[in-house]
Amino acid sequence: MEYCLTVNNLSKKYRKFLALDGLTMNVPKGAIYGFIGKNGAGKTTLIRIICGLQEPTSGSYSIYGAPNSSKEIYASRRRMGGIIESPALYGHMSARDNLRQQFLLLGKPSFDGIDDLLNMVDLKNTDKKPVRNFSLGMRQRLGIAMALASDPDFVVLDEPINGLDPQGIVEIREIILKLNRERNITFLISSHILDELAKLATHYGFIDNGKILKEITKEQLEDSLKKRIEFKVDTDAELCSALDETHLRYKLTSLTEGELYGEISISELSDILKSHGITLVKVTEKDETLESYYINLLGGEDND
Amino acid sequence: MTNLLRANLLRLVKSATFWIFFSLYVIYSIALPFITHSMFSEDFVARADNLIAFGYGIIGIPIPGILIAIICNVFFGVEFHDRAVQNKIIQGYSRTKIYTANLLTACVISLAMSAVYMLFFLTISLPLYGKLPVQAKDITLLLIGGILSMISYSSIYTLIAMASKNQIVAILITLGTVIFITVIVNSFCLDVMNQQPYYTGHYDRYGEWVEEIVENPYYNKIEHDFCQFILDCFPSGQTFQLYNYNVYRWQPILYSLGLLAATTGAGITIFNKSNIK
Numbered sequence: 001m002e003y004c005l006t007v008n009n010l011s012k013k014y015r016k017f018l019a020l021d022g023l024t025m026n027v028p029k030g031a032i033y034g035f036i037g038k039n040g041a042g043k044t045t046l047i048r049i050i051c052g053l054q055e056p057t058s059g060s061y062s063i064y065g066a067p068n069s070s071k072e073i074y075a076s077r078r079r080m081g082g083i084i085e086s087p088a089l090y091g092h093m094s095a096r097d098n099l100r101q102q103f104l105l106l107g108k109p110s111f112d113g114i115d116d117l118l119n120m121v122d123l124k125n126t127d128k129k130p131v132r133n134f135s136l137g138m139r140q141r142l143g144i145a146m147a148l149a150s151d152p153d154f155v156v157l158d159e160p161i162n163g164l165d166p167q168g169i170v171e172i173r174e175i176i177l178k179l180n181r182e183r184n185i186t187f188l189i190s191s192h193i194l195d196e197l198a199k200l201a202t203h204y205g206f207i208d209n210g211k212i213l214k215e216i217t218k219e220q221l222e223d224s225l226k227k228r229i230e231f232k233v234d235t236d237a238e239l240c241s242a243l244d245e246t247h248l249r250y251k252l253t254s255l256t257e258g259e260l261y262g263e264i265s266i267s268e269l270s271d272i273l274k275s276h277g278i279t280l281v282k283v284t285e286k287d288e289t290l291e292s293y294y295i296n297l298l299g300g301e302d303n304d
Numbered sequence: 305m306t307n308l309l310r311a312n313l314l315r316l317v318k319s320a321t322f323w324i325f326f327s328l329y330v331i332y333s334i335a336l337p338f339i340t341h342s343m344f345s346e347d348f349v350a351r352a353d354n355l356i357a358f359g360y361g362i363i364g365i366p367i368p369g370i371l372i373a374i375i376c377n378v379f380f381g382v383e384f385h386d387r388a389v390q391n392k393i394i395q396g397y398s399r400t401k402i403y404t405a406n407l408l409t410a411c412v413i414s415l416a417m418s419a420v421y422m423l424f425f426l427t428i429s430l431p432l433y434g435k436l437p438v439q440a441k442d443i444t445l446l447l448i449g450g451i452l453s454m455i456s457y458s459s460i461y462t463l464i465a466m467a468s469k470n471q472i473v474a475i476l477i478t479l480g481t482v483i484f485i486t487v488i489v490n491s492f493c494l495d496v497m498n499q500q501p502y503y504t505g506h507y508d509r510y511g512e513w514v515e516e517i518v519e520n521p522y523y524n525k526i527e528h529d530f531c532q533f534i535l536d537c538f539p540s541g542q543t544f545q546l547y548n549y550n551v552y553r554w555q556p557i558l559y560s561l562g563l564l565a566a567t568t569g570a571g572i573t574i575f576n577k578s579n580i581k
Contacts, residue, residue, distance in 0.1 A: 014579075052393045053580040077396035085581075088391035090315070090382065097318065101388075104311035105395055150395065 002029045004154045004186045005050060010059035011210075012045050019045040021210035022059065027154075027188055027203070032180050034201030035190040036294060042210040043190040044085065047158050051082050063154070082156035087143025091132035095123045095142050098131060102149040117145040121175065137168030144175055154186045155179075161196055169196060176200055198290045206297055213297050223249070225288045229260040232282040233273060242276040256281075308397060308405035316409060321378045325371045326417065332367055333359070333421045337429040352433040353446065359421040360450050360543035366486060368417050369457045369540055373478040376410050376461035381471025390580060399576045403466055407568060410458035418451050445554060450546060452560035453539040459564045460539070463571035469578070485540045493531035493541065499523045537563065 005027040012020040020042045027033045037043045048054045050061055056068070064079060066072035089098050099114045118124040121141035131139065140160060147155050157176075161169045177200065179185045191197045197204075204221055206213040216224075233239060236255040243250045246269065248262040260269070270280050288296070316322050336358055361367050383389045383406075392402050430436075436443060461478055468474040505518040535541035542556040 048579075048581070051390070053390055055577075055579075074396045074398055077394060080394060080396075082394045084387075084390060084394075086387065088387035088394075090386050090388060092320070092382075093315075093318065101311050101315060102391075104314060105307055105392060105397075107307040146391070156394075 001026075003027060004029050004064055005061065005188065007046070007050070007061040008059055010046070010049065010061055011057045012042075012049060012054065013057045019210055020049075020056070020059075023207070023210060023212055025205050025212045025215060027186060027205075029153075029186055030180070030184050031203045032176065032187045032189065032201050033203045033205060034197040035188055035205050035207065036192065036194065036197065037190070037207035038192060038298075041207045043207055044158055045210075046207075047082070047084055047156055047188070047190060051080070051084060051156060052077060053084070078150065079153045080156065081147030081150055081152035081154075082158075083140070083143040083147055083160060084156070084158045087139050087146065089131045089139060089142060089146065092130055094128045094130060095126045095134075095145075098142065098146060099149060102146050106150050108149075113149075117148060120148075121145045122171070135168075136163050137165065137171065140164065140168065140172060141175070144172070148179070152185065154188070156188045158190045159192075160189060161191065161193055173200060194290045194294060206294060208298055221290070221293065223251075223261055225290060225293055227261070227263055228286040228288075229264065229266070229269065230257075230282075230284045230286060231260065231269070231280060232257045234279045234281055235277075237278070238276040239278060242273050242278055245272050245276075305401045305405055308392065308401060309408055312405055312409040313412065316379065316413070319375075319379060322375050322413070325375050326413075326420075329368060329371050329417050330420055330424075333424040334428065336362070337424075337432050341432055351438075352430060352436045353438050353443065355425060355429040355433060356422075356443070356446055356450070357543075357546040359418070359425065360453060360546050361540075366457075366482065366540045366543050368414075368421075368454060369543065370479070370482055372410070372414055372417065372454070372457045373461050373482060374475065375413055376458065377465050377471060377474040377478055379409070379413075380406055380462065380465035381474055384469045385471055393580065400572050403462070403572050403575045404568075406466060407459060407462045407571070410462045411455050414454035414458045415451070418454055445557070446546060449542060449553075449556050449560070452557055452564075453542040453546075456539040456542070456560045456563045456567075459567040459571075463567045463574075466571055467574045467578075469580070482540065485538055486544075489534060489538075490541055490544050493535050494544075496524075496527050496531040497535070499528065501525070539563075 003026045005025075007023055007025045010020050010023045011018065023042065023046060035043055035046075045054070049056050050063065052073070061068050063073060063076040066076040090101065093101070095118060096114060099117060100111055103111055103114065115124065118126075121144055123138060123142055123145070126134070126138070131142065134142065144155075144157075144160075147157075160176075161172055164172065173196065176187055176189070180187060187200075189197065189200065202218045203215070204218070205215045233256050239252075239256070239258075243258070243260065246260060246262075246264055248260050248264060250258055250260045252258040266280075266283055266285070269283070273280055337355055340355065340358070359368070361369065389402065393399065461474075464477050464481075465474045468477060499520060499522050501520055501523045502517050503520050505516045507514045507516060535545055536553075536556045537559045539560065542560065545553075545556070
């Protein structure tokens with residue numbers, strides 16, 4: 001798998017406070033990577049470091065293969081766009097003037113394309129209205145337009161839906177999904193609004209106390225979150241044939257134990273197994289959300 | 305870097321703060337020759353070269369220094385307040401390039417102010433005061449010294465703005481420094497500098513007035529040299545000498561270049577090491 005961001009054993013210390021503690025993570029190309037953690041877990045610190053705003057105390061990272069210690073990192077960052085906490089916008093300027101600034105910074109030969117960007121984020125009719133008079137949602141949308149001005153391959157968004165109203169949240173979500181599907185832009189999105197992130201992300205990284213607790217794909221997470229039946233039977237003979245008959249995905253954790261993912265009544269499962277001469281010894285139904293998964297993950301770590 | 309500079313200049317042209325304070329300097333540049341001309345008396349007769357020096361300050365107040373301080377600190381402070389510096393870094397610009405582009409922008413502000421003052425000097429002051437009473441060499445020293453002192457102001461204010469990362473703090477530090485140096489240091493230095501090693505004493509000796517060169521007991525060479533160094537080193541002191549002494553020296557030019565190098569080196573080092581939120 002190709003990665004646009006790899007982070008290796010990264011640490012960041014502010015005086016006596018260890019914000020990142022040997023963090024290791026990988027963001028695959030084309031992914032929408034949901035970066036999940038509670039406040040103070042180290043999400044923004046990591047994002048600030050990969051965006052070049054702060055230097056790590058130890059460890060390394062690379063963007064599109066360019067290590068942070070090399071000069072090539074500046075060229076790799078030109079393939080990035082980002083919003084950290086709040087968009088970088090000149091409050092006294094209009095949306096169009098802010099984009100002009102961005103185009104000049106990027107060394108674009110003309111201002112062609114500004115209208116397209118304003119259209120895409122639905123800000124074409126803001127005329128000369130200064131950005132300081134924009135709503136939070138409008139500012140976020142303009143921030144995304146600014147981040148997209150460089151036609152980036154990788155966009156970092158730190159808490160992009162914080163403080164947005166439901167309509168604003170839907171708009172931002174649709175823009176992100178569209179860009180990911182149509183332009184194959186990789187997103188790294190930090191958030192603690194898990195329900196919303198669950199509608200977007202293709203990959204997840206869970207962070208706590210400056211460490212990655214777990215990295216999983218959407219499919220792996222769904223397997224964990226789906227209604228799941230954990231079972232134990234008396235024999236392994238014909239077990240796979242019986243489970244195939246359920247037409248559900250399953251995983252064997254031992255010869256006589258396993259998990260079934262999906263909806264099936266226990267009596268139906270029991271009948272199928274019985275028809276193959278197998279008896280159910282133990283069965284448990286599980287049902288989780290991303291939130292409960294995350295809480296369990298944190299709880300598990302705390303208990304370790 | 306050209307892109308950074310172009311973006312800065314476009315923003316400068318659209319900056320209300322820049323135009324307000326630049327306009328104040330334009331008004332100062334136009335009004336000054338008429339005001340000083342109207343004050344002509346037996347005790348005070350301004351010369352055309354004084355008018356050039358007045359472009360850098362008058363009656364102990366470094367007018368352009370204060371205006372550049374406000375423009376630079378507001379202009380660069382906005383970058384931190386509105387997170388534009390973050391954006392530049394994310395776009396792949398090194399901090400050294402960002403700092404240098406900001407320094408060059410500040411120098412453009414200083415040079416624009418110097419240019420506009422000279423424009424009004426040539427079109428108003430010179431016709432009003434007649435020809436320059438000093439040699440071309442002195443005028444060259446005056447102009448180079450004056451412009452370099454303006455560039456020194458730019459380098460100091462860029463350092464303060466980029467190191468403090470906060471508009472209000474930067475303005476307070478800058479104005480505090482300007483007032484401290486202007487009022488306290490320069491006034492103190494001027495007192496010391498006015499002490500000469502010898503003075504002419506007048507005595508009544510046996511009914512006859514006698515003139516005698518006497519050693520000044522209050523003169524201290526180390527103190528004198530130190531104050532000269534302070535005045536030469538900082539732009540407020542340099543401009544202070546320009547409009548007070550009518551003596552145009554080359555030493556402040558070297559100090560200006562040294563100060564430019566020192567503040568730029570320190571500024572880039574501090575900015576490169578700082579954590580940006």
